[in-house]
Amino acid sequence: DAGVIQSPRHEVTEMGQEVTLRCKPISGHDYLFWYRQTMMRGLELLIYFNNNVPIDDSGMPEDRFSAKMPNASFSTLKIQPSEPRDSAVYFCASSSITGSWNTGELFFGEGSRLTVL
């Protein structure tokens, strides 16, 4: 398996523009997580899904942020409108808690670095 795949790896946009980040989890995983990483706040959990259903979105900072998971192999995180303070690295991760091989590990993608000017 290729691991968790995120796109784009880098995004530079102007304030006010819409940003869409994409994630393809590892096949067979039933949990998907979106995290944001900044120097000041570290790794923050934004939202997570179980079997495509949002379970906890209490970490989503504002209504400008939204996330969807239309099927088991794809998720998006959208920011509209974007602001300079949204500049961060956004990580997607996936995991599975079923099966005897479950180690509890969250597998992270390589992240999408967002810069809002």
Add this chain to the structure above:
Amino acid sequence: QQQVKQSPQSLIVQKGGISIINCAYENTAFDYFPWYQQFPGKGPALLIAIRPDVSEKKEGRFTISFNKSAKQFSLHIMDSQPGDSATYFCAASTQAGTALIFGKGTTLSVSS
């Protein structure tokens, strides 16, 4: 959301020395305590994890010590190597494989 406190923020260790990073948690419902390692430009990756029914777990040069009554756990890196230079995060969750709450990270530099 800051339920896991990590220290120190940065650490410089000589090659061959011992690196120690500490974490404390608040939520007694946490049942799974992993450490993740992150290199620049990469996502975090699981290093080692422990559950509260044991007080210590060792994998190679890496050891987790866990004190349930104090709600603290620590990572010890023995014989630290330059290749260990990275950012280390402690984390906690109520169930392995579900949402992790991370500490703010420790940047480790191992000098040769």
